Structures are given as C-alpha cells and as structure tokens.
Amino acid sequence: MSAIEPALPAPRVVLLARPGAAREQLRGALLGAGAQIALEDDPNSLDADTLAASRPQAVLVALEPAIEDALARLDPVLSDPGLTVIYDEAALASAREGWDAQRWARHLNAKLHGHRDVLPPGAEIEPPQAPEPGRPPAPAQLHEDAPLDPHLDEAAGQAVSLPVDAGFDAPAPALGTGGDAHDSLDTASSPRWSAPLTLADAPEPVRPPAVPSEATLPPLEFEDEGASAQPADAFVIDLENWAPPEAPERQALVDTPVLEPQAPAAPAVEAPPVAHEPPAPPPRPSFGTLSLVEDFQVTVPDKRAPSEPPPLPPGFGDLNLELEALDPAHGVAADSLPGSEAVPGAVLLFAGIGGPDAVRRVLAELPPTLEQPVLVHLRLDGGRYDNLLRQIERVSPLPVTLPVAGAVARAGVVYVVPDDLSARARGGKVEFVAEPTDVTALLGGLPPHRTAVLLLSGAAPAHAEPALMLAARGGLVGGQSLQGCYDWAASRALEAGGGETAAPEELAHRVAQHLGV
Numbered sequence: 001m002s003a004i005e006p007a008l009p010a011p012r013v014v015l016l017a018r019p020g021a022a023r024e025q026l027r028g029a030l031l032g033a034g035a036q037i038a039l040e041d042d043p044n045s046l047d048a049d050t051l052a053a054s055r056p057q058a059v060l061v062a063l064e065p066a067i068e069d070a071l072a073r074l075d076p077v078l079s080d081p082g083l084t085v086i087y088d089e090a091a092l093a094s095a096r097e098g099w100d101a102q103r104w105a106r107h108l109n110a111k112l113h114g115h116r117d118v119l120p121p122g123a124e125i126e127p128p129q130a131p132e133p134g135r136p137p138a139p140a141q142l143h144e145d146a147p148l149d150p151h152l153d154e155a156a157g158q159a160v161s162l163p164v165d166a167g168f169d170a171p172a173p174a175l176g177t178g179g180d181a182h183d184s185l186d187t188a189s190s191p192r193w194s195a196p197l198t199l200a201d202a203p204e205p206v207r208p209p210a211v212p213s214e215a216t217l218p219p220l221e222f223e224d225e226g227a228s229a230q231p232a233d234a235f236v237i238d239l240e241n242w243a244p245p246e247a248p249e250r251q252a253l254v255d256t257p258v259l260e261p262q263a264p265a266a267p268a269v270e271a272p273p274v275a276h277e278p279p280a281p282p283p284r285p286s287f288g289t290l291s292l293v294e295d296f297q298v299t300v301p302d303k304r305a306p307s308e309p310p311p312l313p314p315g316f317g318d319l320n321l322e323l324e325a326l327d328p329a330h331g332v333a334a335d336s337l338p339g340s341e342a343v344p345g346a347v348l349l350f351a352g353i354g355g356p357d358a359v360r361r362v363l364a365e366l367p368p369t370l371e372q373p374v375l376v377h378l379r380l381d382g383g384r385y386d387n388l389l390r391q392i393e394r395v396s397p398l399p400v401t402l403p404v405a406g407a408v409a410r411a412g413v414v415y416v417v418p419d420d421l422s423a424r425a426r427g428g429k430v431e432f433v434a435e436p437t438d439v440t441a442l443l444g445g446l447p448p449h450r451t452a453v454l455l456l457s458g459a460a461p462a463h464a465e466p467a468l469m470l471a472a473r474g475g476l477v478g479g480q481s482l483q484g485c486y487d488w489a490a491s492r493a494l495e496a497g498g499g500e501t502a503a504p505e506e507l508a509h510r511v512a513q514h515l516g517v
Contacts, residue, residue, distance in 0.1 A: 010036040011112045014054055016043045016074075017062035021094035025101070026060055033109040043070035051077045058084040058112055062093055063387050075394050081364070081505070086111060087356055087391060089384060107354060107486045116482050344428045345450025346409065347374045347511055348442075352458020354486020355379075356388060358504045359456060360395050363414060365508035367517050368397040372450060373409035373430060375423050376416045377437065379458065385418045392416065403432040440466040448475035452511045455479040455490040456504065464493035471499065476514040478507045 013035040017023040019042065030037055039054040044067060051059075051074055059078060061071070071078070078085050086108070096104060106118045347370070351359055355378050366374070380388065385402060392414065393400045400414040403421060409430040417423060422437035423430050425445030443453065443466045453467045457480055464479075471477040479491035479501040491501050502510070 010034055011057045012036050012038040012055065013112065014038055014051060014056040014059045015040040015062075016046070016059060016067075017090065018042050018044070018064065018066065020090070022062045022064075022088075022090040025093045025096060026062055026088065029101075029105045029108050030060065032105050033112055035112055043067045043074060046070070046074070048074050048077050056083065058086060060086045060088065060108075062090040063087050063384075063391075064090040068390060072394070079364070079395055081361070084111070085357060085360070087387075089381075089387070092381060111354065111484065111486060114484050116485065116488060118486070344447050345372045345515075346423075346425075346430050346446060347372050347452045347454075347515075348423075349374065349376045349378070349454050349456060350439075350459040350463050350490070351376070351378045351456035352460070352487060353379075354457035355459070356391060357457075358480055358485075360392060361504035362454065362456070362508045362511075363392055363396040363398070365505050366396070366398060367512050369412075369517050370398060370512075370515065371411045371517065372452075372515060373411060374398065374414040375409065375430070376414060378416070379419065385416050389416050405432055405434040407432050439463050440469075443467065443470045443475075446470075446475075448473040450515065452476040452514055453478075454507050454511070455494055457485045458487040459490035461489045461493040464490055464497060464499070467494065468497045468499060476510060478502060478510060480504060480507070 013030055015023070015026055015030060015037055017026055017040075023040075027037070027040065035058075038056050039051070041050075043061070061067075061078075077083070102120070103118075106120070110116060110118050347366075349359055349362060359376055359378060363374070376392070378388065389400055389402060396414055398412055398414045400416065403409070403415045403417060405421060409415060409423070409432070415423075415432075417432070417437075420434060421432050422435055423442055424433050424435075424438075425442055430446075439462075443451070448470055451470065453463075453470060453475065455463060455467060455478070459479075467477045477494070477499055479494040479499060480488070481501045481503050482488045482491060483503075485491060495501060
C-alpha cells in the first residue's frame with residue numbers, strides 16, 4: 001500500500017522554490033505524501049538563520065539557474081548530515097503529470113517516511129519464502145486425512161431444502177403395508193369404478209392392414225415353358241458327322257475412293273502465253289561508288305587536370321604547449337589536478353532515480369587524500385549534469401568535473417560521467433570514450449585490490465552480477481541499504497548474490513578502509 005499509515009508522524013519539510021507551476025506541483029506532492037510543510041519560501045529571499053529556525057527534517061529544492069547563488073548562501077544548513085535534502089528540476093516538476101507525477105509522489109512518500117513501498121495502491125509485496133528441501137506437497141496430500149463426516153452431514157441437512165423438479169414424474173400410488181397394490185385401492189368411492197368391468201366393454205382394437213409376406217408373392221413365369229420338357233439327349237453332339245458351319249460371304253476391300261457427285265465443270269479458258277525474259281547478269285563490283293560512313297559514335301575522354309598533392313602537415317612552428325581545461329564551463333582545469341600520471345583502480349558509483357542524495361552523502365565522507373579517481377554514473381531524466389555537478393561540488397572534499405572523450409581519469413578527481421560517454425580500462429589507466437558503457441569489461445580491466453563499486457538507489461540490477469564477479473576477485477562491492485532507498489532493485493540483486501548493503505556514509509568508510517586511506 002502506498003497510503004500513509006496513521007501512526008506515522010508527519011515529517012517537517014521545507015519547500016524552497018520560486019513562485020510558479022513547479023512550486024505548486026511540489027506542494028501538492030508533499031501534501032499528498034502526508035508531510036507537514038514547516039516553511040515555504042523563495043530561496044533568493046530566505047536567509048540561513050530562518051531556514052535553521054524552522055527545524056526541518058527534510059528540504060525539497062526546485063533547482064533552476066536563478067537560485068544557484070542562494071543555495072550557495074544556504075549551504076551551511078543544507079550540508080547538515082542529519083538533514084535529508086531532495087533536489088528536483090523545476091522544469092521537470094512543472095511538466096510532470098499523469099503516471100509520472102504519481103510515480104514521483106510515491107517515491108517522495110517513501111523517502112520522507114523511510115519505508116520501501118513505492119508500488120501503486122492495490123499492489124502487495126509478497127514476503128520471501130525460505131527454500132525447503134524436497135518436493136512441495138500435492139493438493140491431494142493436504143486433505144488426505146481430513147474427515148468427510150461433517151461434509152456428509154451438512155449435505156444431508158441441506159438436501160431437504162433443495163428444490164426438486166417433479167414436473168415430469170407421475171404420482172406414485174400409496175401402497176399399503178400388506179397385500180398387493182390393487183387390494184389397497186379404494187374403488188368404491190369412485191363413480192368410475194362402481195360397476196365391475198368385463199372384456200365385452202372393451203373397444204375393438206384397430207388392427208393395421210396386413211402386409212403381404214414373401215410367401216404370398218406370385219410365382220415367376222417363363223416364356224419358354226417347354227424347355228423343361230426337352231429330352232436329355234437334345235444337347236448331344238455327334239463328333240463323327242460334325243462339320244464346321246459355312247463361312248459367311250465377305251466383300252473385298254477396294255482402294256478406289258468413292259467421291260461425292262459434283263457439279264459439271266466449266267469449259268477451260270486458255271491463257272495467253274507469258275514471255276520469259278532472260279535473267280539479268282549479277283552486278284559487277286565497282287569501287288567508284290564507295291564512301292566512308294560513321295555508323296558509330298567516338299567518345300574522346302576529357303583530359304583531367306593534374307591532381308594536386310595533399311597538403312603537408314604543419315610545421316613545429318604552429319605547436320602550442322598550453323594545457324586546455326577539461327571543461328571550460330564547469331569543474332577543474334587539467335593543470336590543477338592532483339596528479340599528472342594515470343593511476344590504476346577507481347571508485348565507481350552507479351545510481352539512478354533517488355541517487356543524487358545518496359551520491360552526495362557518499363562523496364561527503366570520502367577522504368580528500370584519495371588516490372583513485374571517482375566515476376559517478378547517474379542516469380538523469382533531463383540530462384542536466386551541470387546542475388548535478390554544482391550539487392556535488394558543495395559537499396565533496398575532492399575536485400569535481402565533467403569528463404570529455406579522450407581524457408584520462410586522474411587520481412583524486414570526481415568525474416560525473418554523462419550518458420553519451422563511458423569509461424574504459426586499458427593499459428593500467430581509465431579513459432573516457434564516446435560509446436556505450438560495458439560494465440563487465442570495465443570492471444574486468446581494473447585491479448580488484450584498488451577498485452570499489454557501490455550500487456546506490458536507482459542503479460541497474462544488471463550491474464550486480466559483474467560487481468559480484470569483482471568481489472570474488474578481491475574487490476570491494478557494496479549496495480545502499482533498503483532503508484531510505486528509492487529504488488532498491490540493484491541492492492536486492494546484490495544481497496541475493498551474497499553481497500552486503502549499508503548506509504551511504506558507511507559505504508564511504510568501507511571504501512577508504514579498502515583503499516588504505
């Protein structure tokens with residue numbers, strides 16, 4: 001169930017948003033989640049003392065560029081580890097409606113009240129069943145020893161009240177206790193049976209017409225009845241005086257066809273004689289009438305201009321030895337990175353919906369002397385990784401930047417990896433390429449004793465299997481505990497494979513212990 005339990009206390013929440021549609025949407029979501037709005041104000045006109053005096057348990061912030069400076073001023077209060085800070089894009093909040101709005105409200109409800117129920121109303125979470133040895137009992141075995149007498153007694157008691165269809169049954173006469181059935185009939189009281197019945201009173205039965213049988217068929221008559229009276233020697237053959245019968249006269253075959261009579265032919269008319277001219281001699285060959293005729297088309301290819309050689313590469317005079325910044329807009333420059341050489345190993349954080357808060361809590365507890373790069377793979381609906389970078393910069397003791405394709409990860413730097421980039425381990429270093437992320441290949445190319453993987457809220461469950469393979473080789477793998485987690489699918493998959501889960505702060509301490517810092 002997604003409704004708020006009446007016994008749960010209403011959490012005190014502060015809503016920081018500029019006036020507009022996003023503020024109205026977030027207010028409705030808080031009221032629907034059963035929260036108590038302790039303060040609702042524009043961050044640009046709010047000071048840190050007023051925010052702290054409201055004693056909130058959680059703060060919901062509608063992010064937009066116009067309040068960046070105000071959030072930096074309120075950062076001393078927002079960075080309190082005991083305060084739950086939830087960030088939401090103002091543009092996404094104002095456009096969210098229908099199923100997306102209901103889904104986001106359920107996750108907000110679970111975040112504020114600290115439970116894991118984010119299913120829609122009517123859905124129930126089945127408790128996990130412990131496996132038992134052997135085959136499960138069949139349905140017939142469950143009722144094998146059940147008594148049948150109570151059911152038979154109940155059926156007998158209800159049989160009297162059941163309706164009976166007796167419309168086609170003739171009433172049976174009541175029989176006495178002794179004698180035949182006709183002795184018990186009272187015929188004296190009925191006028192129809194007052195006089196004795198005799199056979200003469202019975203009507204004559206109507207008999208069907210008789211059908212002639214085979215015995216009454218007329219005998220067959222033959223025309224030659226005297227044949228039966230012929231003597232037995234009528235068919236005796238005298239072989240001594242027998243002679244073959246005379247052959248019949250046959251007509252001879254005539255080859256002359258018989259023509260049908262035709263009309264008399266007309267008298268023949270003689271044609272005048274035709275004069276036969278002698279054939280002309282064949283013409284003699286002569287070269288006087290010969291001429292040249294072009295019966296084909298001659299195509300002459302055009303001459304191509306001589307191809308120019310490719311331009312030579314620029315000389316060394318155009319080289320520039322200045323270092324370019326990794327991201328001119330946000331993050332740190334390359335010359336300000338702690339180390340210039342790539343180091344093996346990395347700390348990888350995978351998250352999704354509900355993940356920004358967990359990522360912020362992990363990075364806030366990492367030591368500033370970390371010698372491995374930190375890669376944050378977090379899926380955002382709006383793709384505003386620049387806003388996420390600003391949020392992380394406020395709490396992270398390490399420098400934060402957005403990577404570019406072709407760059408190599410440096411030690412002690414937090415990289416917020418966008419969706420169009422991925423990390424790849426090759427040659428003892430981690431580099432960023434513009435291709436889909438292959439988590440199995442990435443973890444397989446990292447040294448286990450210098451690598452840690454954390455699956456936070458919203459991480460893909462498919463990442464659990466390659467993470468467990470890294471743990472089997474000696475790497476550190478952990479998942480966010482189900483308490484206070486938006487989407488715990490990856491954490492449950494990790495637990496099913498034997499992995500451990502903990503709070504984000506505890507996961508950061510385990511990373512530092514595993515890497516020896």
